[in-house]
Amino acid sequence: MSESGPTTLVVGATGTTGGRTAARLTAAGHRVRAASRTATAVPGARPVRFDWYEPATHAAALDGVERVYLVPPPGDSDPSAVMLAFLRRARDAGVRRAVLLGSSAIPEGGPAVGRVHRALPQLFDQWAVLRPSWFMQNLTGAHPHADGIREEGVVETATGSGQVGFVDAEDIAAVAFHALTDEHAPNAGLVLTGPEALSYDDVARVVTDVTGRRVVHRRVSPERLRERLAALMPVEFASLLAELDRAIADGAEDRVTDTVQRVTGRPPRAFRAFLQEETRRRG
Template sequence: MSARPTGLLVTGGTGTTGSRITATLADRGLPVRAGSRRPAPGTRQVRFDWADPATHGPALDGVGAVYLVPPVGDAEPARLMLPFLERALRSGVRRFVLLSSSAIEEGDPGVGEVHGALRQLAPEWAVLRPSWFMQNFITSSHLHAESIRATGEIFTATGQGRVAFVDAADIADVAVHALLDALPHNAAHVITGPETLSYGDAAAVISEASGREVRHRPVPAAEFRARLVASGIPEDFARMLAAMDEGISRGAENRVDPAVRTITGREARRFLDFAAGHAGHWRA
Protein backbone atom coordinates (compact mmCIF):
# COMPACT_ATOMS: atom_id res chain seq x y z
CA MET A 1 0.00 0.00 0.00
CA SER A 2 1.45 3.39 -0.99
CA ALA A 3 2.07 6.07 1.64
CA ARG A 4 -0.41 8.90 2.00
CA PRO A 5 0.66 11.99 0.00
CA THR A 6 2.28 14.56 2.28
CA GLY A 7 2.96 17.53 0.01
CA LEU A 8 1.07 20.81 0.36
CA LEU A 9 -0.25 22.94 -2.49
CA VAL A 10 -1.05 26.60 -1.89
CA THR A 11 -3.16 27.99 -4.73
CA GLY A 12 -2.83 31.74 -5.01
CA GLY A 13 0.61 31.04 -3.64
CA THR A 14 2.03 34.48 -4.45
CA GLY A 15 -1.02 36.37 -3.16
CA THR A 16 -1.80 38.19 0.08
CA THR A 17 -2.46 35.15 2.26
CA GLY A 18 -0.91 32.45 0.06
CA SER A 19 2.57 33.98 0.06
CA ARG A 20 2.54 34.15 3.87
CA ILE A 21 1.34 30.56 4.21
CA THR A 22 3.94 29.30 1.74
CA ALA A 23 6.74 31.11 3.59
CA THR A 24 5.67 29.69 6.96
CA LEU A 25 5.43 26.13 5.65
CA ALA A 26 8.79 26.44 3.88
CA ASP A 27 10.42 27.78 7.05
CA ARG A 28 9.24 24.63 8.81
CA GLY A 29 10.93 22.49 6.17
CA LEU A 30 7.67 21.15 4.75
CA PRO A 31 7.24 20.09 1.10
CA VAL A 32 5.13 23.02 -0.07
CA ARG A 33 4.58 24.33 -3.58
CA ALA A 34 3.01 27.69 -4.43
CA GLY A 35 0.61 27.68 -7.35
CA SER A 36 1.00 30.64 -9.70
CA ARG A 37 -0.03 31.44 -13.26
CA ARG A 38 3.49 32.79 -13.84
CA PRO A 39 5.86 30.79 -11.63
CA ALA A 40 9.33 32.20 -11.07
CA PRO A 41 12.15 29.80 -12.02
CA GLY A 42 14.22 28.39 -9.18
CA THR A 43 11.49 28.84 -6.56
CA ARG A 44 8.84 26.69 -4.89
CA GLN A 45 6.31 28.02 -7.38
CA VAL A 46 4.56 25.73 -9.86
CA ARG A 47 2.32 26.66 -12.73
CA PHE A 48 -1.32 26.68 -11.68
CA ASP A 49 -4.22 28.34 -13.45
CA TRP A 50 -7.83 27.74 -12.42
CA ALA A 51 -8.90 28.14 -16.03
CA ASP A 52 -6.34 25.65 -17.38
CA PRO A 53 -7.05 22.08 -16.18
CA ALA A 54 -3.77 20.92 -17.79
CA THR A 55 -1.93 22.64 -14.92
CA HIS A 56 -3.94 20.91 -12.19
CA GLY A 57 -2.57 17.37 -12.38
CA PRO A 58 1.13 18.29 -12.10
CA ALA A 59 0.40 20.74 -9.29
CA LEU A 60 -1.44 18.02 -7.33
CA ASP A 61 1.19 15.30 -7.75
CA GLY A 62 2.11 13.97 -4.31
CA VAL A 63 -0.09 16.49 -2.51
CA GLY A 64 -2.14 15.61 0.57
CA ALA A 65 -3.43 19.06 1.57
CA VAL A 66 -4.50 22.10 -0.45
CA TYR A 67 -5.13 25.75 0.37
CA LEU A 68 -7.82 27.01 -1.97
CA VAL A 69 -7.92 30.67 -3.04
CA PRO A 70 -10.81 31.35 -5.45
CA PRO A 71 -9.93 32.79 -8.86
CA VAL A 72 -9.54 36.54 -8.47
CA GLY A 73 -12.32 38.71 -9.87
CA ASP A 74 -14.58 35.77 -10.79
CA ALA A 75 -18.17 36.12 -9.56
CA GLU A 76 -18.85 32.43 -10.37
CA PRO A 77 -15.77 30.57 -9.08
CA ALA A 78 -17.57 27.29 -8.39
CA ARG A 79 -17.60 26.40 -12.10
CA LEU A 80 -13.79 26.15 -11.98
CA MET A 81 -13.26 25.09 -8.39
CA LEU A 82 -15.69 22.16 -8.11
CA PRO A 83 -14.10 20.11 -10.94
CA PHE A 84 -10.70 20.77 -9.37
CA LEU A 85 -11.98 19.60 -5.99
CA GLU A 86 -13.20 16.35 -7.51
CA ARG A 87 -9.88 15.82 -9.28
CA ALA A 88 -7.93 16.54 -6.10
CA LEU A 89 -9.99 13.99 -4.15
CA ARG A 90 -9.32 11.37 -6.82
CA SER A 91 -5.59 12.11 -6.66
CA GLY A 92 -5.45 11.45 -2.91
CA VAL A 93 -5.83 14.90 -1.31
CA ARG A 94 -7.50 14.53 2.09
CA ARG A 95 -7.38 18.00 3.61
CA PHE A 96 -8.66 21.24 2.11
CA VAL A 97 -8.62 24.76 3.53
CA LEU A 98 -10.79 27.23 1.61
CA LEU A 99 -10.43 31.01 1.73
CA SER A 100 -13.95 32.43 1.66
CA SER A 101 -15.39 35.61 3.21
CA SER A 102 -17.32 36.58 6.31
CA ALA A 103 -19.95 37.95 3.92
CA ILE A 104 -20.49 34.56 2.22
CA GLU A 105 -22.51 31.82 3.91
CA GLU A 106 -22.38 28.13 3.07
CA GLY A 107 -24.59 27.50 0.06
CA ASP A 108 -24.46 31.07 -1.24
CA PRO A 109 -23.73 31.35 -4.98
CA GLY A 110 -20.04 31.12 -5.86
CA VAL A 111 -17.63 30.36 -3.04
CA GLY A 112 -20.55 29.38 -0.82
CA GLU A 113 -21.18 26.46 -3.18
CA VAL A 114 -17.57 25.33 -2.79
CA HIS A 115 -17.94 25.61 1.00
CA GLY A 116 -20.93 23.26 0.87
CA ALA A 117 -19.15 20.80 -1.41
CA LEU A 118 -16.13 20.62 0.90
CA ARG A 119 -18.29 19.88 3.93
CA GLN A 120 -20.03 17.08 2.08
CA LEU A 121 -17.13 15.53 0.16
CA ALA A 122 -13.78 16.24 1.82
CA PRO A 123 -12.50 13.89 4.53
CA GLU A 124 -10.81 16.83 6.29
CA TRP A 125 -11.64 20.49 5.70
CA ALA A 126 -11.80 24.02 7.02
CA VAL A 127 -13.35 27.17 5.58
CA LEU A 128 -11.82 30.52 6.50
CA ARG A 129 -14.31 33.40 6.46
CA PRO A 130 -12.22 36.51 7.15
CA SER A 131 -13.52 40.02 7.43
CA TRP A 132 -12.09 42.79 5.24
CA PHE A 133 -8.29 42.78 4.98
CA MET A 134 -6.25 45.57 6.56
CA GLN A 135 -3.95 45.16 3.55
CA ASN A 136 -6.67 46.66 1.32
CA PHE A 137 -5.48 50.05 2.57
CA ILE A 138 -1.87 49.54 1.40
CA THR A 139 -1.93 47.10 -1.55
CA SER A 140 -1.13 49.16 -4.64
CA SER A 141 -3.70 47.42 -6.83
CA HIS A 142 -6.58 48.00 -4.42
CA LEU A 143 -8.99 50.89 -4.94
CA HIS A 144 -8.72 52.11 -1.33
CA ALA A 145 -4.91 52.28 -1.38
CA GLU A 146 -4.88 54.03 -4.74
CA SER A 147 -7.46 56.64 -3.76
CA ILE A 148 -5.70 57.38 -0.46
CA ARG A 149 -2.45 58.06 -2.27
CA ALA A 150 -4.09 60.01 -5.10
CA THR A 151 -6.67 62.13 -3.27
CA GLY A 152 -6.46 61.39 0.46
CA GLU A 153 -9.94 59.87 0.36
CA ILE A 154 -11.51 56.43 0.85
CA PHE A 155 -14.66 55.84 -1.19
CA THR A 156 -17.15 53.18 -0.02
CA ALA A 157 -20.87 52.49 0.01
CA THR A 158 -20.70 51.43 3.68
CA GLY A 159 -22.06 54.63 5.24
CA GLN A 160 -21.39 54.49 8.97
CA GLY A 161 -21.29 50.68 9.03
CA ARG A 162 -18.55 49.02 11.03
CA VAL A 163 -16.03 46.29 10.11
CA ALA A 164 -13.60 44.26 12.22
CA PHE A 165 -10.69 44.66 9.79
CA VAL A 166 -8.23 41.74 9.98
CA ASP A 167 -4.53 41.44 9.21
CA ALA A 168 -3.71 38.94 6.44
CA ALA A 169 -0.93 37.58 8.66
CA ASP A 170 -3.54 36.50 11.20
CA ILE A 171 -5.58 34.79 8.47
CA ALA A 172 -2.44 32.99 7.26
CA ASP A 173 -1.61 31.78 10.77
CA VAL A 174 -5.10 30.32 11.15
CA ALA A 175 -4.73 28.68 7.73
CA VAL A 176 -1.42 27.06 8.71
CA HIS A 177 -3.09 25.54 11.76
CA ALA A 178 -5.97 24.32 9.64
CA LEU A 179 -3.53 22.69 7.22
CA LEU A 180 -1.25 21.10 9.83
CA ASP A 181 -3.14 20.44 13.08
CA ALA A 182 -3.28 16.74 13.89
CA LEU A 183 -7.06 16.83 14.22
CA PRO A 184 -8.90 18.29 11.23
CA HIS A 185 -10.94 21.37 12.05
CA ASN A 186 -13.94 20.30 9.95
CA ALA A 187 -15.45 23.71 10.62
CA ALA A 188 -15.90 27.20 9.23
CA HIS A 189 -14.07 30.01 11.05
CA VAL A 190 -15.16 33.64 10.96
CA ILE A 191 -11.85 35.53 11.30
CA THR A 192 -11.86 39.14 12.44
CA GLY A 193 -9.71 41.74 14.10
CA PRO A 194 -10.25 42.55 17.78
CA GLU A 195 -12.48 45.61 17.25
CA THR A 196 -14.97 47.08 14.80
CA LEU A 197 -14.31 50.37 13.04
CA SER A 198 -16.20 52.44 10.51
CA TYR A 199 -14.27 53.54 7.43
CA GLY A 200 -14.34 57.01 8.96
CA ASP A 201 -12.62 55.59 12.04
CA ALA A 202 -10.06 53.83 9.84
CA ALA A 203 -9.39 57.09 7.96
CA ALA A 204 -8.79 58.89 11.27
CA VAL A 205 -6.32 56.20 12.39
CA ILE A 206 -4.46 56.42 9.07
CA SER A 207 -4.37 60.22 9.35
CA GLU A 208 -2.87 60.05 12.83
CA ALA A 209 -0.30 57.43 11.85
CA SER A 210 0.81 59.07 8.60
CA GLY A 211 0.52 62.74 9.49
CA ARG A 212 -1.57 63.21 6.35
CA GLU A 213 -5.28 64.01 6.35
CA VAL A 214 -7.30 61.09 5.01
CA ARG A 215 -11.10 61.20 4.80
CA HIS A 216 -13.84 58.66 4.20
CA ARG A 217 -16.28 59.72 1.49
CA PRO A 218 -19.51 57.65 1.52
CA VAL A 219 -21.10 57.27 -1.92
CA PRO A 220 -24.18 55.45 -3.24
CA ALA A 221 -23.69 51.81 -4.17
CA ALA A 222 -24.14 52.55 -7.88
CA GLU A 223 -21.33 55.13 -7.80
CA PHE A 224 -19.07 52.78 -5.87
CA ARG A 225 -19.74 50.02 -8.40
CA ALA A 226 -18.88 52.40 -11.23
CA ARG A 227 -15.59 53.30 -9.53
CA LEU A 228 -14.73 49.61 -9.22
CA VAL A 229 -15.46 48.99 -12.89
CA ALA A 230 -13.39 52.03 -13.87
CA SER A 231 -10.49 50.57 -11.89
CA GLY A 232 -10.61 47.40 -14.03
CA ILE A 233 -12.82 45.10 -11.95
CA PRO A 234 -15.34 43.07 -14.02
CA GLU A 235 -18.92 44.38 -13.87
CA ASP A 236 -20.44 41.30 -12.22
CA PHE A 237 -17.73 41.13 -9.56
CA ALA A 238 -18.01 44.88 -8.94
CA ARG A 239 -21.75 44.46 -8.43
CA MET A 240 -21.09 41.77 -5.82
CA LEU A 241 -18.55 43.97 -3.98
CA ALA A 242 -20.93 46.93 -3.96
CA ALA A 243 -23.66 44.70 -2.50
CA MET A 244 -21.26 43.67 0.25
CA ASP A 245 -20.66 47.34 1.05
CA GLU A 246 -24.41 47.85 1.33
CA GLY A 247 -24.49 44.90 3.73
CA ILE A 248 -21.86 46.61 5.88
CA SER A 249 -23.98 49.77 5.93
CA ARG A 250 -26.80 47.67 7.42
CA GLY A 251 -24.55 46.18 10.13
CA ALA A 252 -23.71 42.81 8.53
CA GLU A 253 -20.02 43.00 9.55
CA ASN A 254 -20.40 44.67 12.95
CA ARG A 255 -19.04 41.70 14.90
CA VAL A 256 -15.87 40.41 16.52
CA ASP A 257 -14.95 36.72 16.62
CA PRO A 258 -12.21 35.17 18.82
CA ALA A 259 -11.06 32.65 16.19
CA VAL A 260 -7.50 34.05 15.91
CA ARG A 261 -6.96 33.78 19.68
CA THR A 262 -8.72 30.41 19.95
CA ILE A 263 -6.78 28.76 17.11
CA THR A 264 -3.35 30.43 17.30
CA GLY A 265 -3.17 31.22 21.03
CA ARG A 266 -2.49 34.93 20.53
CA GLU A 267 -4.55 38.06 20.02
CA ALA A 268 -5.43 39.37 16.56
CA ARG A 269 -3.59 42.51 15.47
CA ARG A 270 -5.26 45.87 16.06
CA PHE A 271 -5.75 48.28 13.18
CA LEU A 272 -3.95 50.96 15.20
CA ASP A 273 -0.81 48.81 15.29
CA PHE A 274 -1.12 47.92 11.61
CA ALA A 275 -1.38 51.59 10.66
CA ALA A 276 1.62 52.52 12.77
CA GLY A 277 3.67 49.83 11.05
CA HIS A 278 2.68 50.95 7.53
CA ALA A 279 2.47 54.72 7.89
CA GLY A 280 5.01 55.24 5.09
CA HIS A 281 2.57 53.80 2.54
CA TRP A 282 0.25 56.79 2.95
CA ARG A 283 2.67 59.69 3.20
CA ALA A 284 2.67 62.00 0.20
Protein backbone atom coordinates in the same frame (compact mmCIF):
# COMPACT_ATOMS: atom_id res chain seq x y z
CA MET B 1 15.45 23.35 8.30
CA SER B 2 14.76 19.94 6.71
CA GLU B 3 11.42 19.30 5.07
CA SER B 4 8.92 16.88 6.60
CA GLY B 5 5.33 15.76 6.45
CA PRO B 6 2.89 15.79 3.56
CA THR B 7 3.25 18.12 0.60
CA THR B 8 0.91 21.12 0.64
CA LEU B 9 -0.18 22.86 -2.53
CA VAL B 10 -0.68 26.57 -1.96
CA VAL B 11 -2.83 28.08 -4.70
CA GLY B 12 -2.18 31.79 -5.05
CA ALA B 13 1.23 31.44 -3.42
CA THR B 14 2.29 34.93 -4.52
CA GLY B 15 -0.88 36.60 -3.19
CA THR B 16 -1.86 38.32 0.03
CA THR B 17 -2.73 35.26 2.11
CA GLY B 18 -1.20 32.53 -0.05
CA GLY B 19 2.26 34.06 0.12
CA ARG B 20 2.11 34.42 3.87
CA THR B 21 0.77 30.91 4.31
CA ALA B 22 3.50 29.44 2.12
CA ALA B 23 6.13 31.34 4.10
CA ARG B 24 4.84 29.97 7.41
CA LEU B 25 4.77 26.43 6.09
CA THR B 26 8.28 26.54 4.65
CA ALA B 27 9.66 28.21 7.79
CA ALA B 28 8.29 25.29 9.82
CA GLY B 29 9.93 22.76 7.50
CA HIS B 30 6.90 21.64 5.53
CA ARG B 31 7.09 20.67 1.86
CA VAL B 32 5.27 23.30 -0.19
CA ARG B 33 4.32 23.48 -3.82
CA ALA B 34 3.80 27.14 -4.68
CA ALA B 35 1.17 27.51 -7.39
CA SER B 36 0.77 30.63 -9.50
CA ARG B 37 -0.02 31.46 -13.11
CA THR B 38 3.64 32.21 -13.83
CA ALA B 39 5.25 29.58 -11.56
CA THR B 40 6.95 32.40 -9.69
CA ALA B 41 9.74 31.33 -7.36
CA VAL B 42 8.81 31.35 -3.66
CA PRO B 43 11.60 30.92 -1.08
CA GLY B 44 11.75 27.39 0.27
CA ALA B 45 8.97 26.08 -2.00
CA ARG B 46 8.79 24.31 -5.34
CA PRO B 47 7.09 26.59 -7.88
CA VAL B 48 4.51 25.18 -10.26
CA ARG B 49 2.40 26.79 -12.95
CA PHE B 50 -1.31 26.77 -12.13
CA ASP B 51 -4.29 28.47 -13.71
CA TRP B 52 -7.83 27.79 -12.55
CA TYR B 53 -9.06 28.12 -16.13
CA GLU B 54 -6.43 25.83 -17.68
CA PRO B 55 -7.10 22.25 -16.52
CA ALA B 56 -3.92 21.13 -18.28
CA THR B 57 -1.95 22.81 -15.47
CA HIS B 58 -3.75 20.93 -12.68
CA ALA B 59 -2.21 17.46 -12.84
CA ALA B 60 1.37 18.59 -12.26
CA ALA B 61 0.27 20.88 -9.44
CA LEU B 62 -1.52 17.99 -7.68
CA ASP B 63 1.13 15.30 -8.15
CA GLY B 64 2.02 13.90 -4.72
CA VAL B 65 0.00 16.54 -2.84
CA GLU B 66 -1.99 15.64 0.29
CA ARG B 67 -3.16 19.09 1.44
CA VAL B 68 -4.26 22.21 -0.42
CA TYR B 69 -4.80 25.86 0.41
CA LEU B 70 -7.31 27.33 -2.01
CA VAL B 71 -7.58 30.97 -3.04
CA PRO B 72 -10.50 31.43 -5.48
CA PRO B 73 -9.81 32.97 -8.89
CA PRO B 74 -9.89 36.76 -8.41
CA GLY B 75 -12.72 38.73 -9.94
CA ASP B 76 -14.90 35.67 -10.65
CA SER B 77 -18.44 36.15 -9.32
CA ASP B 78 -19.16 32.40 -9.63
CA PRO B 79 -15.93 30.44 -9.18
CA SER B 80 -17.69 27.19 -8.29
CA ALA B 81 -17.65 25.88 -11.86
CA VAL B 82 -13.87 25.76 -12.14
CA MET B 83 -13.17 25.15 -8.46
CA LEU B 84 -15.43 22.15 -7.94
CA ALA B 85 -14.06 20.37 -11.00
CA PHE B 86 -10.54 20.93 -9.66
CA LEU B 87 -11.50 19.77 -6.16
CA ARG B 88 -12.99 16.54 -7.43
CA ARG B 89 -9.78 15.95 -9.35
CA ALA B 90 -7.75 16.77 -6.24
CA ARG B 91 -9.69 14.25 -4.16
CA ASP B 92 -9.18 11.57 -6.78
CA ALA B 93 -5.45 12.41 -6.93
CA GLY B 94 -5.01 11.77 -3.20
CA VAL B 95 -5.61 15.12 -1.51
CA ARG B 96 -6.98 14.51 1.96
CA ARG B 97 -7.30 18.00 3.46
CA ALA B 98 -8.55 21.22 1.85
CA VAL B 99 -8.54 24.70 3.36
CA LEU B 100 -10.54 27.29 1.44
CA LEU B 101 -10.24 31.06 1.64
CA GLY B 102 -13.79 32.39 1.78
CA SER B 103 -15.30 35.57 3.16
CA SER B 104 -17.09 36.58 6.34
CA ALA B 105 -19.69 38.24 4.10
CA ILE B 106 -20.57 35.07 2.18
CA PRO B 107 -22.17 32.18 4.12
CA GLU B 108 -22.13 28.51 3.25
CA GLY B 109 -24.35 28.05 0.22
CA GLY B 110 -24.32 31.76 -0.57
CA PRO B 111 -23.18 33.31 -3.85
CA ALA B 112 -19.69 33.04 -5.31
CA VAL B 113 -17.36 31.10 -3.00
CA GLY B 114 -20.31 30.16 -0.77
CA ARG B 115 -21.19 27.39 -3.23
CA VAL B 116 -17.70 25.94 -2.90
CA HIS B 117 -17.99 26.15 0.90
CA ARG B 118 -21.18 24.11 0.79
CA ALA B 119 -19.57 21.38 -1.33
CA LEU B 120 -16.27 21.07 0.54
CA PRO B 121 -17.45 18.73 3.37
CA GLN B 122 -18.88 16.32 0.81
CA LEU B 123 -15.54 16.16 -1.00
CA PHE B 124 -13.08 15.90 1.90
CA ASP B 125 -13.16 14.39 5.39
CA GLN B 126 -10.62 17.02 6.53
CA TRP B 127 -11.46 20.60 5.64
CA ALA B 128 -11.84 24.19 6.76
CA VAL B 129 -13.25 27.37 5.29
CA LEU B 130 -11.53 30.54 6.48
CA ARG B 131 -14.04 33.40 6.40
CA PRO B 132 -12.00 36.55 7.09
CA SER B 133 -13.44 40.01 7.33
CA TRP B 134 -11.97 42.76 5.14
CA PHE B 135 -8.16 42.73 4.95
CA MET B 136 -6.19 45.53 6.58
CA GLN B 137 -3.88 45.23 3.56
CA ASN B 138 -6.71 46.60 1.37
CA LEU B 139 -5.86 49.97 2.86
CA THR B 140 -2.12 49.83 2.16
CA GLY B 141 -1.46 47.48 -0.77
CA ALA B 142 -2.70 46.89 -4.30
CA HIS B 143 -6.38 47.73 -3.87
CA PRO B 144 -8.73 50.55 -4.95
CA HIS B 145 -9.02 51.72 -1.32
CA ALA B 146 -5.26 52.00 -0.96
CA ASP B 147 -4.99 53.70 -4.36
CA GLY B 148 -7.57 56.30 -3.31
CA ILE B 149 -5.73 56.98 -0.07
CA ARG B 150 -2.37 57.37 -1.81
CA GLU B 151 -3.59 59.40 -4.78
CA GLU B 152 -6.36 61.58 -3.32
CA GLY B 153 -6.35 61.14 0.45
CA VAL B 154 -9.81 59.58 0.07
CA VAL B 155 -11.30 56.18 0.83
CA GLU B 156 -14.60 55.87 -1.03
CA THR B 157 -17.24 53.35 0.08
CA ALA B 158 -20.97 52.72 0.21
CA THR B 159 -20.75 51.49 3.80
CA GLY B 160 -22.10 54.63 5.48
CA SER B 161 -21.37 54.39 9.20
CA GLY B 162 -21.31 50.58 9.17
CA GLN B 163 -18.45 48.87 10.97
CA VAL B 164 -16.04 46.14 9.89
CA GLY B 165 -13.78 43.85 11.95
CA PHE B 166 -10.73 44.43 9.73
CA VAL B 167 -8.19 41.59 9.97
CA ASP B 168 -4.47 41.43 9.22
CA ALA B 169 -3.55 38.94 6.47
CA GLU B 170 -0.76 37.70 8.75
CA ASP B 171 -3.42 36.55 11.20
CA ILE B 172 -5.33 34.84 8.39
CA ALA B 173 -2.15 33.02 7.36
CA ALA B 174 -1.49 31.98 10.95
CA VAL B 175 -4.94 30.37 11.13
CA ALA B 176 -4.42 28.79 7.69
CA PHE B 177 -1.16 27.26 8.90
CA HIS B 178 -2.90 25.56 11.82
CA ALA B 179 -5.87 24.48 9.70
CA LEU B 180 -3.44 22.80 7.28
CA THR B 181 -1.01 21.24 9.76
CA ASP B 182 -2.75 20.50 13.08
CA GLU B 183 -3.42 16.84 13.75
CA HIS B 184 -7.17 17.39 13.48
CA ALA B 185 -8.66 19.66 10.82
CA PRO B 186 -11.22 22.22 12.00
CA ASN B 187 -13.98 20.75 9.78
CA ALA B 188 -15.80 24.06 10.15
CA GLY B 189 -16.19 27.54 8.78
CA LEU B 190 -14.07 30.01 10.78
CA VAL B 191 -15.00 33.70 10.84
CA LEU B 192 -11.80 35.71 11.30
CA THR B 193 -11.69 39.33 12.47
CA GLY B 194 -9.36 41.73 14.16
CA PRO B 195 -9.92 42.80 17.78
CA GLU B 196 -12.25 45.72 16.99
CA ALA B 197 -14.93 46.79 14.55
CA LEU B 198 -14.24 50.10 12.80
CA SER B 199 -16.19 52.29 10.41
CA TYR B 200 -14.39 53.77 7.42
CA ASP B 201 -14.66 57.12 9.21
CA ASP B 202 -12.63 55.50 12.01
CA VAL B 203 -10.18 54.11 9.46
CA ALA B 204 -9.65 57.54 7.91
CA ARG B 205 -8.98 59.04 11.35
CA VAL B 206 -6.42 56.35 12.23
CA VAL B 207 -4.64 56.71 8.88
CA THR B 208 -4.53 60.49 9.35
CA ASP B 209 -3.19 60.14 12.88
CA VAL B 210 -0.52 57.53 12.09
CA THR B 211 0.72 58.88 8.76
CA GLY B 212 0.26 62.62 9.35
CA ARG B 213 -1.53 62.93 6.02
CA ARG B 214 -5.19 63.93 6.07
CA VAL B 215 -7.45 61.16 4.78
CA VAL B 216 -11.25 61.33 4.59
CA HIS B 217 -14.01 58.81 4.00
CA ARG B 218 -16.18 59.72 1.03
CA ARG B 219 -19.64 58.16 1.30
CA VAL B 220 -21.28 57.21 -1.98
CA SER B 221 -24.28 55.14 -3.02
CA PRO B 222 -23.91 51.47 -3.94
CA GLU B 223 -24.85 52.41 -7.49
CA ARG B 224 -22.06 54.99 -7.71
CA LEU B 225 -19.58 52.54 -6.25
CA ARG B 226 -20.60 49.85 -8.73
CA GLU B 227 -20.04 52.23 -11.64
CA ARG B 228 -16.56 53.13 -10.44
CA LEU B 229 -15.53 49.52 -9.77
CA ALA B 230 -16.91 48.33 -13.11
CA ALA B 231 -14.12 50.29 -14.78
CA LEU B 232 -11.59 48.16 -12.88
CA MET B 233 -13.10 44.65 -12.95
CA PRO B 234 -15.91 42.54 -14.45
CA VAL B 235 -19.27 44.22 -13.88
CA GLU B 236 -20.72 41.15 -12.13
CA PHE B 237 -17.94 41.25 -9.54
CA ALA B 238 -18.27 45.02 -9.17
CA SER B 239 -21.98 44.54 -8.46
CA LEU B 240 -21.19 41.91 -5.82
CA LEU B 241 -18.73 44.23 -4.06
CA ALA B 242 -21.19 47.12 -4.10
CA GLU B 243 -23.85 44.91 -2.51
CA LEU B 244 -21.38 43.82 0.16
CA ASP B 245 -20.83 47.49 1.00
CA ARG B 246 -24.60 47.91 1.26
CA ALA B 247 -24.66 44.98 3.69
CA ILE B 248 -21.93 46.61 5.80
CA ALA B 249 -24.03 49.77 5.97
CA ASP B 250 -26.84 47.61 7.34
CA GLY B 251 -24.59 46.16 10.08
CA ALA B 252 -23.70 42.77 8.57
CA GLU B 253 -19.99 43.02 9.48
CA ASP B 254 -20.29 44.75 12.86
CA ARG B 255 -18.74 41.93 14.88
CA VAL B 256 -15.52 40.54 16.28
CA THR B 257 -14.65 36.91 16.96
CA ASP B 258 -12.10 35.12 19.13
CA THR B 259 -11.10 32.70 16.35
CA VAL B 260 -7.55 33.98 15.80
CA GLN B 261 -6.83 33.81 19.54
CA ARG B 262 -8.45 30.40 19.90
CA VAL B 263 -6.65 28.79 16.95
CA THR B 264 -3.21 30.41 17.20
CA GLY B 265 -2.94 31.12 20.93
CA ARG B 266 -2.32 34.84 20.42
CA PRO B 267 -4.58 37.84 19.87
CA PRO B 268 -5.12 39.36 16.42
CA ARG B 269 -3.36 42.59 15.58
CA ALA B 270 -5.25 45.87 15.84
CA PHE B 271 -5.46 48.20 12.85
CA ARG B 272 -3.45 51.00 14.48
CA ALA B 273 -0.58 48.63 15.32
CA PHE B 274 -0.70 47.19 11.80
CA LEU B 275 -0.57 50.63 10.19
CA GLN B 276 2.24 51.82 12.47
CA GLU B 277 4.36 48.85 11.43
CA GLU B 278 3.53 49.36 7.74
CA THR B 279 4.46 53.04 8.01
CA ARG B 280 7.80 52.22 9.68
CA ARG B 281 8.57 49.51 7.13
CA ARG B 282 7.91 51.80 4.19
CA GLY B 283 9.98 54.56 5.74
